[in-house]
Amino acid sequence: MNSMQPTFTSIREARRWASLFLQQHQREPRVADLLLEHFLNWTPSQLLAYDNEPMPEEVKRDFVQSVRQHVDTGVPVQHLTGIGHFYGREFQVNKDVLIPRPETEELVLGVIDFIRAKNLKAPKIVDLGTGSGVIAITLAAELPGSDVRGVDLSEEALRIAEKNAAQHGTDVRFYQGDFLESLVEESFDVIVSNPPYIAHSEKEQMDDTVVDFDPGMALFAEEEGLAAYKTILTQVTHMKKKPKCIAFEIGHEQGESVTALFDALLPELFTEVRQDINGKDRMVFAFSR
Template identity: 70%
Template sequence: MNSMQPTFTSIREARRWASLFLQEHNREVRVADLLLEHFLDWTPSRILAFDEESLPDEIREPFIKAIKNHAETGIPVQHLLGYGHFYGREFQVDKHVLIPRPETEELVLGVLEYVRTTKLKKPNIVDLGTGSGVIAITLKAELPESNVTAVDLSEAALHVAGKNAKEHNTDVEFVQGDFLEPLLDESIDIVVSNPPYIAYSEKEMMNDTVLNFDPNMALFAEEEGLAAYKVIVQQLSKMKQQPKCIAFEIGYQQGLAVTRIIQEYLSGYECEIRKDINQKDRMVFAYLNS
């Protein structure tokens, strides 16, 4: 990578340099805009309107450094910014948690729809493997009457999630443990989870942005990516009272396998595989026949 510092002065030139630099390194060109917005603390429209202005000296170095860092290593733009977006809110993220993905918003949407159509009052909702807390905090914010508990094995992840809950003024209870293990005696209406579901065999096909920066324990699972679902469903089978709704995010080829796991260990559930916005199987919803 050339060590020569780029010679630009205006915001427009900075944007052009960054876009070309990213393109040459096969990175998303859009990162240039996201980082400019961040460092300038400007809206996209303001950048377009005033792009002839010179780039302030104090952000020149950090901007160049961030662009080069992303180009060389693939470090996610969310790590450079310190936050990611989810369901219209900003959440702190770091190397201990999965970066929030738009597909997971659809999982949350499915749970919200379920609560609204069944008119569940004050539902007890549990989010397993909460990571940065995006699912639990969003559900609590959208359903203030609900009781939301979030579980994670990682203390570092729970620390990030706790900060996010405070930031969004949401009263979520955080518990450390292995999925449902600490809550087996509780009465739960809805279990929602985006667990690790990538098979270790897929590792070499993944891009560096995901592989090197998302925590492995949040990505990979044994048994071709199905281990977490088995653990959760087996834990569910030990509960005195089964939840009314189970909502899983899945890998796009796992719909039938996850459905089979539910049917094998639990009785009385109707399963539905749902597609995401890209028309890939992305969720399994299981409803208890009342």
């Protein structure tokens, strides 16, 4: 059945065919709109206003192929379009980087709020495990005059991050390395990180869209998902000058264990666990007293 071309002619019919096809195969029907907007190069409101228009033949072929590919393999929409959205901006993404998640926007907002509340002029910020660069680049764009660095172990990820930084006209400096390793001599006001935090044992329960397409090194960590936090905090203990704020994204069951790591390694910091929009523990913020 898959080989037959669907018979729709208008954009509205294309949308209906795709939504239904996705639903029948337990995929998000909303993917239909995202792919249509991409292939037509339209905004969501154009899609609603002009859905009587005929579907252009060359768009139809690519659209149908992408919808089917998503159904068959779970390949994320962002890999089909090459674009991930974060904090109101578009970023290039591919298989070498984690697709940006809306929860991470709250981590960024927390950092921005801290810097504004403390009235820090030209703050020094480092984003550890920067991936596509979304956290570092967003902070640089939202906080003009700040000195922002990004670090990642993956050369491929840094290549994308550099492209994204240039595209947004931000002056972020990127380093290849293991978290703070090469920057331990420096001092920073804020350390922010969305590191790998999923335990390997949880892989079985995860969605194919994530497991098969997000890079494993961005998802999974040893020691029940706590290894990255332990590494970073141990590195911080070697810094001459401790940061004013450390902001971590965490797994929703890691609030207590990450707080315990802070208490063990950096007891002089004051920690708080914060929830995301869905009311799940999602961040640990630590402040110098």
